[in-house]
Amino acid sequence: MNSKRGISKLAKVIVCASVVGSIGFYNLLAPNAYEVYVNGRAVACVKDMNAAGTMVNKVYSELVNRFKGIKIDKDTVYLSVIANSEAISSEEDIRNNIINALSTKVKAVEMRVDGNLVAILASKEEGQKVVSLLSTHYSNKAAQDNEKFPGISSKIEYKEVEVNLSQVDVVEDTVKKLIENTDKGTSPAVKIAYASKDEKTVIANRQKTISMAVPSRGSISSNFGLRWGRMHEGIDIAANTGEPIYAAMDGKVIYSGWASGYGKMIKIQHEDNIQTIYGHCSKLRVAVGDIVKKGQLIGDVGSTGNSTGPHLHFEVIINGKAVNPYPYIYKN
Ligand SMILES: [Zn+2]
Incomplete structure (x- = not known):
């Protein structure tokens, strides 16, 4: 732990202790949790500082993996606080809060389907993953109805952009949204090419044998x-x-x-x-x-x-x- 962090933590402990001490519950209400600040913004309230550090570092390394060459300007401070159990943050909240607190610019790609913007993703590879997850989903759906699934016939395009980290979408959410839209017939959606009657018969016969x-x-x-x-x-x-x-x-x-x-x-x-x-x-x-x-x-x-x-x-x-x-x- 560096000295700057140590001092900040100590300062808050003293503040907590004096406030609490003045109302006479010092022993009962000793600090029991940590607030984590990134760039001055509270991103998490956690029970255990080591677990918090591990989680924060995990989010950082996920970002470094996802956005090649990203430089994260981060100043992380841990403050000792009193918190009740409802105040403890989930991992997902912590991830979202950190992303919002970083406000780092990143190189990303816009993914367009038949001209409609569907998502901003970290890379073209992530877009290809979206397409492959969609293909798998619809090919399984087709198999269930004894149909053959030749593929997604939409035109998919990517354009490099520079955006704020918080504007980038997640692969899984993008897939979910596209499936929802496609099934409901709302835009943006993907075009699914289904097989002709003849091909359906071939598949059905194969399943019969x-x-x-x-x-x-x-x-x-x-x-x-x-x-x-x-x-x-x-x-x-x-x-x-x-x-x-x-x-x-x-x-x-x-x-x-x-x-x-x-x-x-x-x-x-x-x-x-x-x-x-x-x-x-x-x-x-x-x-x-x-x-x-x-x-x-x-x-x-x-x-x-x-x-x-x-x-x-x-x-x-x-x-x-x-x-x-x-x-x-x-x-x-
Ligand atoms: Zn199973």
Whole structure:
């Protein structure tokens, strides 16, 4: 800690103590939190100064990563204060407050879709990420309706600009806004190119030739596709712990054990370069190398790994790419 920071902190402690002391509650109301100031603006109220420092540095390093060559003029001061628990800031608030307090000019790009300004992003790469997340979202939506998704047909343009840091949008928010507008038919939105009838028939026929058993009885609690800005590469079937999980097709078990995020997980290799994954199991009833039949009991539903309640996370991977399992298990 440098001396300037130390003095500021001490000064506030003394002020707090004398105010509090004069009303006689000094022992009860000792400073219990820290206010963090960046460039003279309060950006956070936190319980623990080390955690605050870590969080502030995390925001700075995110900015340095996002905006290459950014120079951040920052003067961070920690003041010891008395705060009640409602005053403690969330990480998101802290991030937004810091960005507003910095008022740094940055090089960014305007992203235009069919001539309409949709966002100011840090780079063209971020714009391309927006497009790719949109494509994934709409291609999954199309798959669910047995349609083929040839792509987004909008004209996308980028222009370099210099703006205030606080004017720059976030990739995830941009995607969310564009999906909302596109679905509601309001501007700015993207144009989605859908397939002709013939192509739809090809896809539907393909799904018919791959016939899968329903891997677990229960209702779908989460679909395949974009969820909270991230890809959910399978479907979640809610069921009670201990309910049976069945192999979707004939195949050979290539994994049965713990996998990060998935908890206890089974992976089966099928013909035609198809694989299926069964996650969050409570019990694994097959071992690597086992040959299984379609509909065979392979494990029990559970909530192991990154899961908030008992369910089966089921994935279908064709030629190395996760596809929407829904049409394969429910539309045969
Ligand atoms: Zn899942």
